[in-house]
Amino acid sequence: MRLFQAEDFLPVEVPVGVSGRHIHLCREDLDALFGRGYELTVYRELSQPGEFAARETVTIVGPRGVLEGVRVLGPLRPYSQVEIAMTDGFRLGLKPPVRESGDLADTPGIAVVGPAGAINLPRGVILAARHIHMEEDRAKALHLHDDQLVRVWVPGIRGMILDNVIIRTSPHYRLELHLDTDEANAALLSGGDKVKILRP
Amino acid sequence: MRLFQAEDFLPVEVPVGVSGRHIHLCREDLDALFGRGYELTVYRELSQPGEFAARETVTIVGPRGVLEGVRVLGPLRPYSQVEIAMTDGFRLGLKPPVRESGDLADTPGIAVVGPAGAINLPRGVILAARHIHMEEDRAKALHLHDDQLVRVWVPGIRGMILDNVIIRTSPHYRLELHLDTDEANAALLSGGDKVKILRP
Numbered sequence: 001m002r003l004f005q006a007e008d009f010l011p012v013e014v015p016v017g018v019s020g021r022h023i024h025l026c027r028e029d030l031d032a033l034f035g036r037g038y039e040l041t042v043y044r045e046l047s048q049p050g051e052f053a054a055r056e057t058v059t060i061v062g063p064r065g066v067l068e069g070v071r072v073l074g075p076l077r078p079y080s081q082v083e084i085a086m087t088d089g090f091r092l093g094l095k096p097p098v099r100e101s102g103d104l105a106d107t108p109g110i111a112v113v114g115p116a117g118a119i120n121l122p123r124g125v126i127l128a129a130r131h132i133h134m135e136e137d138r139a140k141a142l143h144l145h146d147d148q149l150v151r152v153w154v155p156g157i158r159g160m161i162l163d164n165v166i167i168r169t170s171p172h173y174r175l176e177l178h179l180d181t182d183e184a185n186a187a188l189l190s191g192g193d194k195v196k197i198l199r200p
Numbered sequence: 201m202r203l204f205q206a207e208d209f210l211p212v213e214v215p216v217g218v219s220g221r222h223i224h225l226c227r228e229d230l231d232a233l234f235g236r237g238y239e240l241t242v243y244r245e246l247s248q249p250g251e252f253a254a255r256e257t258v259t260i261v262g263p264r265g266v267l268e269g270v271r272v273l274g275p276l277r278p279y280s281q282v283e284i285a286m287t288d289g290f291r292l293g294l295k296p297p298v299r300e301s302g303d304l305a306d307t308p309g310i311a312v313v314g315p316a317g318a319i320n321l322p323r324g325v326i327l328a329a330r331h332i333h334m335e336e337d338r339a340k341a342l343h344l345h346d347d348q349l350v351r352v353w354v355p356g357i358r359g360m361i362l363d364n365v366i367i368r369t370s371p372h373y374r375l376e377l378h379l380d381t382d383e384a385n386a387a388l389l390s391g392g393d394k395v396k397i398l399r400p
Contacts, residue, residue, distance in 0.1 A: 086385035087287050098357045098388070127388075129357070157298045157329070163359035185286035186386035188298070188327075 004153060009196040010142050014132060014152070016193045017047055017176045018184040021084045022071045023058060023112065024101075029080045029121070033058060033114025040074040047176050048133055050075065061111040064093025082110055082125045085182040089127070099126040100166065128180055131166040132197070133173035144200075145169070151198040152177060158188040161198065204353060209396040210342050214332060214352070216393045217247055217376040218384040221284045222271045223258060223312065224301075229280045229321070233258060233314025240274040247376050248333055250275065261311040264293025282310055282325045285382040289327070299326040300366065328380055331366040332397070333373035344400075345369070351398040352377060358388040361398065 030038055040054040054072040060082060067088060081104060089095055094108050109122045132150070139145060148167040154160050165177070177195055184190070230238055240254040254272040260282060267288060281304060289295055294308050309322045332350070339345060346369040352362045365377070377395055384390070 085287075086388060087285075087381060090385075127358075157364055158327075159363035161361040161363075163361075164357055180386075181287060182382050182385040185290075185382040186380075188286060 004198075008198060009153065010144075010199055012138070012142060012175070012197060013194040014175060014177045014197060016184065016189045016191060016195060017178050018189065018191050019083065019128060019178055019180055020071065021067065021082075021088050021181070022053075022073045023060070023083075024073055024077045024079075024081045026078055026080050027076055029112070029119055030076060032117050032119045033112060035116040038116075040072060040076070042074070043071075046073070047174050049172050049174065056114075059113040060092065061113065062092025062094045065091040067092060079104065080112075080121055080124050082112070082121065083128045083180070084125065085180040086127060087182050094125055096125045096127050098129050100129045100131070128178065129166055130162060130164070130177070130179055130183060131168050132175070132177045134167055134169050134175055135173055136169045136171050138175065139167060139169040142197075148200070150200055153196045153198055154187045154189060155195075156188060158186065160187055162187075165197075204398075208398060209353065210344075210399055212338070212342060212375070212397060213394040214375060214377045214397060216384065216389045216391060216395060217378050218389065218391050219283065219328060219378055219380055220271065221267065221282075221288050221381070222253075222273045223260070223283075224273055224277045224279075224281045226278060226280050227276050229312070229319055230276060232317050232319045233312060235316040238316075240272060240276070242274070243271075246273070247374050249372050249374065256314075259313040260292065261313065262292025262294045265291040267292060279304065280312075280321055280324050282312070282321065283328045283380070284325065285380040286327060287382050294325055296325045296327050298329050300329045300331070301326075328378065329366055330362060330364070330377070330379055330383060331368050332375070332377045334367055334369050334375055335373055336369045336371050338375065339367060339369040342397075348400070350400055353396045353398055354387045354389060355395075356388060358386065360387055362387075365397075 043055040056072040146169040243255040256272040348367040
């Protein structure tokens with residue numbers, strides 16, 4: 001196999017963030033699951049500013065199985081959305097499509113149960129499309145733009161090159177590659193590990 | 201991203217086989233788990249001639265969790281070996297290394313429970329190194345040799361190039377890429393899907 005040379009990569013090391021299964025909730029669904037007017041409490045700040053893992057968890061129930069302790073992420077959003085890995089999909093009996101956040105047309109629904117009640121999400125279960133959060137300034141310096149697809153190289157015995165990694169830029173983002181647990185486990189990556197972007 | 205051309209690949213389509221977590225047993229351990237002189241019964245023939253999934257399953261118990269219904273594969277081997285995905289490793293509380301079958305030095309052990317008793321495997325839990333079973337004649341025609349490392353290209357939105365895929369040749373093998381469930385789920389591959397080998 002040909003090995004890569006330094007000049008094959010953009011001059012940046014991207015830390016990995018591993019997203020476990022989680023749920024984003026809208027106000028209406030939070031009310032139904034946790035009680036009217038309920039407010040999420042912060043369990044842990046996430047790497048992207050303002051985002052947090054809440055103390056609150058829910059149970060999600062698919063046609064073939066159940067996952068308990070699914071973490072709610074805050075803050076609230078205009079829509080509810082469940083992000084799982086395909087391994088979870090097999091346990092639940094669902095085959096969600098790979099989507100960017102918020103792109104929920106024709107996605108499967110699921111039953112969600114909280115301490116104050118249950119709801120039937122009519123849609124919103126996705127496999128998150130892998131993406132790199134990047135500061136706008138850094139993207140400009142690297143000649144990358146929002147929504148660009150790049151390839152990412154992962155070193156090691158389970159090394160791989162990931163196609164179709166979406167660059168997402170904002171002045172508020174912090175550099176990080178977001179993978180789901182299947183992707184991270186397949187590549188033997190943990191949070192904080194560093195990967196490289198192949199020159200487009 | 202540069203797209204691949206036909207001439208980038210070897211002229212062969214490799215079907216995928218997805219290996220769920222499973223255990224291989226030696227005679228002594230089969231006796232301890234299922235009773236002295238017990239014989240495995242065939243649940244399903246596997247793609248490699250002579251190999252089969254047995255009706256028998258066991259429970260494996262790690263420091264942090266339990267996996268029930270772990271399939272025994274036959275025939276018996278000179279050593280017992282447990283092959284899991286890293287997702288299973290997190291559930292069990294184990295971090296096994298990536299190894300080829302039989303290379304069990306310095307691998308973690310695990311408790312295994314069957315209907316006739318429990319054993320403590322002192323070692324033998326691995327993440328299987330991904331590999332392609334290939335007929336010797338075909339390997340020769342493709343100018344590949346046993347133990348050669350190649351790269352495999354997976355198409356699609358979760359497309360990737362897998363490094364360090366080991367070619368394993370034998371006159372008895374049938375062409376197939378073996379991946380564990382994390383690798384298959386990360387790449388959205390199912391058994392029978394076709395992938396390509398990049399020219400070395």
